[in-house]
Amino acid sequence: MPDMINTKYPMPSQEPDVRNKNFLEVAQGYTEELALSESQRCLQCKHKPCMQGCPVNVRIPEFIKEIQDGKFEEAYQIIAGTNALPAVCGRVCPQENQCEKYCVRGIKGEPVGIGRLERFVADYHNENNRVLPEKPASNGKKVAVIGSGPSSLTCAGDLAKKGYEATIFEALHIPGGVLVYGIPEFRLPKSIVRQEIEGLEALGVKIETNTILGKSMSIDDLFDKYGFDAVFIGSGAGLPKFMNVPGINNNGVFSANEFLTRINLMKAYKPDSMTPISHPKKAVIVGGGNVAMDAARCAKRLGAETHIVYRRSMDELPARKEEVEHAVEEDIQFDLLCNPVEILSDENYNVTGVRCIRMQLGEPDDSGRRGVTEIPGSEFEMDCDCVIMALGTSPNPIIKKDTIALKTDRRGCIEVDETGKTSIDRVYAGGDAVTGAATVILAMGAGKEAAAEIDKLLSGN
Ligand code: FAD
Ligand code: SF4
Ligand code: SF4
Numbered sequence: 001m002p003d004m005i006n007t008k009y010p011m012p013s014q015e016p017d018v019r020n021k022n023f024l025e026v027a028q029g030y031t032e033e034l035a036l037s038e039s040q041r042c043l044q045c046k047h048k049p050c051m052q053g054c055p056v057n058v059r060i061p062e063f064i065k066e067i068q069d070g071k072f073e074e075a076y077q078i079i080a081g082t083n084a085l086p087a088v089c090g091r092v093c094p095q096e097n098q099c100e101k102y103c104v105r106g107i108k109g110e111p112v113g114i115g116r117l118e119r120f121v122a123d124y125h126n127e128n129n130r131v132l133p134e135k136p137a138s139n140g141k142k143v144a145v146i147g148s149g150p151s152s153l154t155c156a157g158d159l160a161k162k163g164y165e166a167t168i169f170e171a172l173h174i175p176g177g178v179l180v181y182g183i184p185e186f187r188l189p190k191s192i193v194r195q196e197i198e199g200l201e202a203l204g205v206k207i208e209t210n211t212i213l214g215k216s217m218s219i220d221d222l223f224d225k226y227g228f229d230a231v232f233i234g235s236g237a238g239l240p241k242f243m244n245v246p247g248i249n250n251n252g253v254f255s256a257n258e259f260l261t262r263i264n265l266m267k268a269y270k271p272d273s274m275t276p277i278s279h280p281k282k283a284v285i286v287g288g289g290n291v292a293m294d295a296a297r298c299a300k301r302l303g304a305e306t307h308i309v310y311r312r313s314m315d316e317l318p319a320r321k322e323e324v325e326h327a328v329e330e331d332i333q334f335d336l337l338c339n340p341v342e343i344l345s346d347e348n349y350n351v352t353g354v355r356c357i358r359m360q361l362g363e364p365d366d367s368g369r370r371g372v373t374e375i376p377g378s379e380f381e382m383d384c385d386c387v388i389m390a391l392g393t394s395p396n397p398i399i400k401k402d403t404i405a406l407k408t409d410r411r412g413c414i415e416v417d418e419t420g421k422t423s424i425d426r427v428y429a430g431g432d433a434v435t436g437a438a439t440v441i442l443a444m445g446a447g448k449e450a451a452a453e454i455d456k457l458l459s460g461n
Pocket of ligand 1: 094147149151152169176178184211212213234260291294396399430432439440441443
């Protein structure tokens with residue numbers, strides 16, 4: 001008999017006033033008992049509605065059935081059959097908009113905690129049964145994969161499983177893309193990402209770091225000089241946007257990307273780190289998305305009084321509800337319905353504050369999003385010594401500048417056809433470089449589809 005309790009079994013986590021002072025993982029994962037209990041909430045629906053929400057086709061009811069029977073390793077093998085990064089997805093997938101959105105248990109209560117169960121199974125495997133996969137026999141064909149974020153890791157992994165020699169070229173000195181430089185350690189420990197990448201390397205995926213397509217080599221070089229048969233571009237959307245306001249170049253103004261990279265990739269918060277980081281007394285984060293929440297929670301952990309400045313109200317915050325709740329619990333202040341108009345500084349151009357103007361909400365537009373207008377004469381000043389801009393990102397134009405034939409749209413996103421092919425023959429693209437900033441699982445889905453298309457092209461099937 002299924003367990004008809006209407007709420008998910010809660011996940012043990014660090015207390016807010018403890019965790020907002022350290023970078024250790026906040027959510028600590030299900031125990032075996034909790035995983036068994038949560039799995040009993042699954043009704044094993046015949047038509048598997050939850051699966052339509054998973055871009056990498058995890059066979060959800062089947063893996064949950066194995067958990068119900070206490071067969072955790074078997075559950076892992078089912079997930080790993082279609083998902084190259086299960087421990088990552090179990091932690092950071094926005095499940096409420098993906099698999100769990102379609103779970104029938106969500107109609108009268110909370111959906112089954114599919115992500116929590118996936119995380120449990122992946123962690124169980126990594127702790128108890130981790131055996132690196134064997135490298136399949138080579139089919140002699142070579143594919144270059146640009147970038148090492150989730151789209152590229154998935155594409156390279158799927159190709160390697162089919163015998164292709166996949167080589168990843170990554171601009172940074174550590175592979176993983178946003179998984180290592182953007183998402184903070186307390187949400188996704190970097191050791192987890194490393195483990196998942198080691199699994200791909202065991203399959204034969206080669207990784208060349210410190211190599212930038214468009215600088216170190218061109219797309220033509222990949223074909224003509226290095227003999228690759230196809231290329232996948234998963235270069236993400238890492239170019240930050242800034243506000244066009246006076247004082248934006250003052251000392252102490254960062255993009256969220258730079259701030260997070262220093263903290264996550266370079267571990268600048270550790271006393272022995274070679275990378276400097278500002279330890280602000282009071283930080284203002286501008287923006288209301290997930291990146292703003294991550295930057296704010298990092299600033300808090302560096303010891304700053306932390307404020308989020310957002311021009312709409314709490315109801316319009318684009319960040320995941322869960323992330324906003326975590327930020328509120330961790331004592332981050334929300335200054336809503338206001339917008340910076342100037343960054344203030346002293347005579348040495350060090351930030352001393354932000355001049356803001358109050359905003360009012362208007363009627364919803366065609367998309368249902370409410371417009372905002374400034375309230376004349378409502379300017380006020382907030383003191384602070386650090387301003388972090390989290391206003392979104394776009395694809396870096398470096399590859400396009402080097403290869404005119406690569407078509408991009410007006411936002412700089414690479415244009416692809418329905419197979420993921422770009423305007424250049426044998427060159428495919430996917431993930432944020434195509435869609436603009438999106439999610440890990442959508443990037444993985446795109447990498448998976450591109451791998452299948454590249455296989456079709458090169459195998460002639
Ligand atoms: P990326 O992960 O951006 O990786 C691209 C890689 O390509 C980078 O490593 C970059 O250095 C490299 N590169 C770029 N140009 C070149 C070049 N010319 N040559 C060689 N290498 C190059 N999504 C979620 O689903 N859940 C979350 O909780 C979540 N949190 C996020 C938090 C932050 C702070 C950020 C910034 C994003 C978050 N996202 C989250 C979004 C998610 O991380 C991205 O949608 C996803 O990583 C995109 O994957 P990708 O493979 O397209 O590119
Ligand atoms: Fe859900 Fe993400 Fe797992 Fe797919 S990969 S089942 S969307 S948590
Ligand atoms: Fe289980 Fe929900 Fe999927 Fe049904 S929809 S099989 S209850 S996870």
